[in-house]
Amino acid sequence: MSNNGSVFDAMLQEFGIAAKLIGLEPGIWKTLTHPKRQVIVSCPILMDDGHVEVFTGFRVQYNIALGPAKGGIRYHPGVTLDEVKALSAWMTWKCALAGVPFGGGKGGIICDPTTMSKRELESLTRRYISEIVDMIGPDKDVPAPDVNTNEQTMAWIMDTYSMHVGVSTTAVVTGKPIIMGGSLGRREATGRGVMITVREAAKHLGLDLKKCTVAVQGFGNVGSVSADLIQKEGGKIVAVTDWKGGVQNAKGLDVTKLIAWTVEHKTVAGFPGGEPLDPSKIFEMDVDIFVPAALENQITMETAPKIKAKIVAEGANGPTTPDAHQSLHARGVFVIPDILANSGGVTTSYFEWVQDRHGYFWEEAEVNQRLEKKMMEAFDNTLQTSLKYKTDMRTAAYIVAITRVAEVTKLRGMYA
Numbered sequence: 001m002s003n004n005g006s007v008f009d010a011m012l013q014e015f016g017i018a019a020k021l022i023g024l025e026p027g028i029w030k031t032l033t034h035p036k037r038q039v040i041v042s043c044p045i046l047m048d049d050g051h052v053e054v055f056t057g058f059r060v061q062y063n064i065a066l067g068p069a070k071g072g073i074r075y076h077p078g079v080t081l082d083e084v085k086a087l088s089a090w091m092t093w094k095c096a097l098a099g100v101p102f103g104g105g106k107g108g109i110i111c112d113p114t115t116m117s118k119r120e121l122e123s124l125t126r127r128y129i130s131e132i133v134d135m136i137g138p139d140k141d142v143p144a145p146d147v148n149t150n151e152q153t154m155a156w157i158m159d160t161y162s163m164h165v166g167v168s169t170t171a172v173v174t175g176k177p178i179i180m181g182g183s184l185g186r187r188e189a190t191g192r193g194v195m196i197t198v199r200e201a202a203k204h205l206g207l208d209l210k211k212c213t214v215a216v217q218g219f220g221n222v223g224s225v226s227a228d229l230i231q232k233e234g235g236k237i238v239a240v241t242d243w244k245g246g247v248q249n250a251k252g253l254d255v256t257k258l259i260a261w262t263v264e265h266k267t268v269a270g271f272p273g274g275e276p277l278d279p280s281k282i283f284e285m286d287v288d289i290f291v292p293a294a295l296e297n298q299i300t301m302e303t304a305p306k307i308k309a310k311i312v313a314e315g316a317n318g319p320t321t322p323d324a325h326q327s328l329h330a331r332g333v334f335v336i337p338d339i340l341a342n343s344g345g346v347t348t349s350y351f352e353w354v355q356d357r358h359g360y361f362w363e364e365a366e367v368n369q370r371l372e373k374k375m376m377e378a379f380d381n382t383l384q385t386s387l388k389y390k391t392d393m394r395t396a397a398y399i400v401a402i403t404r405v406a407e408v409t410k411l412r413g414m415y416a
Contacts, residue, residue, distance in 0.1 A: 005295060007086040013322045015089075015334050018398030021389055028406045035085055037061040041131035043109065045123040055111050059129045061141055062088035062104040064409045068139055069105030070095055070346060072146025072175075073128075073153070075121075079108035083296070090317055091346070093401035094339040098378055105141050107132070113148045129160040129233070136161065138171035138357065144349050145175040155180055171356035174349035183352035185367035186345075191225025192368065193344020194315045195334045196375040197227075198289060199233055201311050205334060206381060207288065210234030215285040215309070217241050218294030219258075219268050222315045222342065226291050228255045239277055239285045243294070245269025246277030248285070283307055292319035299324045307333065314338035329392045333388040337394035339401065340382050347374045 012033055019029055043055040058081050061069040071091040084106045092104025104380035111119055111127055135141055145154060154173045158180065161172045170181030178184065185192075202209045214235045216227045219242045227237045237255055239248040244267035247253065254273050259304070261271045283290075283306040290307060292298050294316030299307070304410070312328060313336040314320060320328070320335065328335055348371055353362045362370075386396035 006080050006082050006155045007318060008089070010322050011086045013091045013215075014325075014394060014398060015402070018395050018402055021395065022399055022403060024402065024406060028409055031409060032063065032405060033061050035062045035088060036064060037135070038081065038085065039132060039135060040081065041128065043124060043127040043131060045120065045127050047120055048117050055109055055124055055128075057096045057107065057109040057131065059107040059132045059135055060084050060088040060105060061135070062106075063092040063405060064103035065405050065412060066096060066103050067101035068137075069141035070100075070102035070144070070349065071105035071107065072144045073107035073109070073149050074147035075109050075111050075113045075124075076147050077110060077112045077148055078243060079110045087317055090339055090406065092344050093398060094346055095142060095391065097339050097382070097397050097402035098343040098350075098374060099285045100347060100374075102142070102346070102350060105143075105399075106146075107143060108146075121153070124155055125156045126160045129157050133161060133164045136172060137165075138169060138353070142171070142349070142353060143173050143335065144345075151175060151182065153176045154182075161198070171250040171353050174352040176352070179360075181352075181356045183348060183355055183367055184362070184364035185371065186348045186352055187221065188225045188229070188299060189348035189367075189371060190315070190342050190345035191227075192229055192371060193347065193375050194222065194226040194291060194293070194313050194341050195229035196344070196372060197341045197379050198230055198235075198291070198311060198313045200334055200376065200383075201313070201334055202289075204298060205310060207310065208409045212236065213238045213286075214289040214291065215239040215282055215287045216291045216293060216315075217279075217282045217298060218292065218316060219262055220293070222345075223291065223293035224255075224259050224262065226293060226313075226315055228259065230289075230291075231255045235289065238309075239281040239282060241282045242266050242268050243279075245273045246282060248277040249273040249274035259407045264298070272354040279320065285309075289313065291315050294319065297321055299328070301327060304328055310334060311336065313341045315342050315356045317342065325392070325394060335393055337397045340378055340397045342373055342392065343378060344375055347371055 057414040088106035154176045176182035236252040283303040289311045290309035296318035299320040304327045
């Protein structure tokens with residue numbers, strides 16, 4: 001990572017490696033390394049105890065060459081403009097790699113949702129959306145859930161936007177409740193994409209997934225679904241950690257029971273089906289596959305040397321710093337980059353947007369079948385590019401994505 005710890009600079013570092021390999025022309029390089037639009041808004045709301053609190057929110061539209069901006073909204077005390085800018089850039093490359101007609105966007109509010117009531121969260125959501133309402137829309141920018149936001153948040157966003165425009169507009173967000181125009185299979189889509197890429201990577205490396213051991217960092221939606229689906233494919237989940245604790249079992253954890261435990265206890269800590277595990281020890285587990293599915297910057301130059309896994313599948317966004325990635329690659333670790341591994345979410349978000357726009361909805365089996373096809377194509381394109389340029393999968397993924405966005409940027413020309 002860069003010396004100042006900037007997440008955006010880390011993205012630029014990864015971008016630069018791929019751009020040099022393909023000889024990206026300077027004018028396009030400059031265009032693709034500057035966000036199109038960055039907005040900071042103040043969101044005053046009345047708290048339950050009667051006092052007014054002012055929260056700061058961000059929305060960044062990084063690039064819309066391929067279509068409307070697409071990206072989640074996160075609620076977290078550590079949200080920064082730099083982080084949101086980097087995440088919106090990653091969404092740009094992720095959508096291009098996935099082959100969906102979206103650009104990249106991201107949003108966030110600096111807040112601690114664990115200390116706020118449902119009414120306060122609703123007020124904050126509605127105020128934030130009212131401040132950025134002119135930026136978003138089915139043809140402009142389509143938000144989605146992210147860290148600490150969910151289907152309910154999306155329902156509030158859809159309603160707030162609809163009140164402003166005077167028409168019920170389901171396609172303004174994805175990740176909605178099914179009854180409001182959400183897509184079947186959307187909740188599991190990111191984890192399903194992780195499973196598909198893990199399965200394909202194991203095939204490429206000549207590994208039998210049924211004989212592979214797996215450790216998962218983070219057991220939210222992405223981590224838990226990834227673990228569940230990888231286990232159903234025959235992989236053995238031997239260690240899981242979250243923000244509060246961890247659990248391990250060399251014979252394999254019962255993921256179904258572990259998910260039920262976390263629903264009740266809000267953590268994997270204390271699960272009776274295994275031994276306690278210090279979260280910091282997850283990097284040291286002697287496993288075949290490691291799935292970081294927590295927050296960014298988890299695999300650093302401090303933790304990377306401890307990783308023994310043959311495959312690292314990035315369920316989270318930006319979990320590995322550039323220097324740490326180079327360290328892993330030098331040791332022969334096969335890293336499935338975030339913009340590929342977790343692109344199942346945005347791919348199925350695209351399916352949801354298409355269904356909303358058409359007013360016709362697919363069965364879950366059809367959603368999963370379409371997702372499988374898209375993920376397989378993205379994995380194969382990345383792998384073939386990796387072999388062609390004799391480079392790692394992350395650089396190859398960037399090459400595929402940058403080439404697509406650059407080509408459309410050139411075709412659209414310069415508006416002046």
